[in-house]
Amino acid sequence: MLGGISQAATYIWSGAANNGIYGDSGNWTVNGSPNGYYPQHSANDDAVIGQNAGTITWSNSEAFFGDTNTIQIGSGSTLVCSPAKGDLNVNSITLEGNAHLVFESTNAFGLGRDFTLNFGTFTASEHGSWTATDIANLWVNHHSVHFTGTLDMNSLTGSGTIELASIKSDQWDGPLTLDLSGLNIASTSQVQANVTQVTENGVTKVIINYETVPEPATFSLGILGLGGLLLRRRRK
Structure with a gap:
């Protein structure tokens, strides 16, 4: 149902229409029942897609994302905007766990406003991602994307790279501005990590590089052990 204005509500994805279409009111419930609308008719609508809901598509039949x-x-779910x-026109999108947000369109696709991409608390093995690598033209409209989230350092070992976003498109009305200041990637004495934005072969990526380093105490014990070994050799 495209016409009319609903009251502001929290819409829960049920998938009851069994077609994976975001704009089908039969896939949403409000207070446990469908209300004939989907979350596109009020600036105060909230949409909740649970875990492992599969791929949900904002389809070509819809002219706008109101x-x-x-x-x-939720983790294990994917929202494809095509x-x-x-x-x-969304204020914020939260990607829980291994959730995915995908932009793809053979026509122009624009940002109607600044929006926040919230990754919550994430790890190297479980983190959301945003990909926009199959768009003919991305109308930036002088808007920005603000990244927020906190990297859980406790589970990091060795070294590696976490890729949060990958974007490739002709960008109109100026280059896309990615504000990474909201990502909490504070290094510790055991882990050195940093977030960066890089562009390679026309693809802009937001990545976090991390590397664990030996603890100072462990390093000191190693030196003491070597000193003891040298002392025993001298005594011999």
Whole structure:
């Protein structure tokens, strides 16, 4: 149902229509029942997609991604935004666990406003991702994407790279501005980590490089052990 304005509500994805279409009101419930709408009709609508919901598509049959406050995507679920035309008008999107947000369109696709991409608390093995590598033209409209989230350092071992975003598109109305200041990637004495934005072969990526380092106490014990070994050799 595309017409009309609903009251602000929290919409829960049920998938009851069995077609994976975001804009089908039969896939959403409000207070446990469908209300004939889906979360696109009020600036205060909130959408909640639970865990392992599969792939949900904002399809080519929809001309816009109307006003929505927040979209929450559970781990193991994917939201594919593939409109024939239109702007993304969402205040924030939360990617829990291994949730995925995908932008793809053979036509122009724009940002209707600044929006926040919230990765929550994530690890190297379980983190959300945003990919936008199959878009003919991304209308930036002088808007920015603000990244927020906290990297859990406790589970990090060795060294590696965490890729949070990968974007490739002709960008109109200026280059896409990615604000990474909201990512909490504070290094510790055991882990050195940093977040960076790089562009390679036309693909802009947001990545976190991390490396664990020996603890000073362990290093000192190693020196003491070597000193003792040298002392025993001298005595012999």
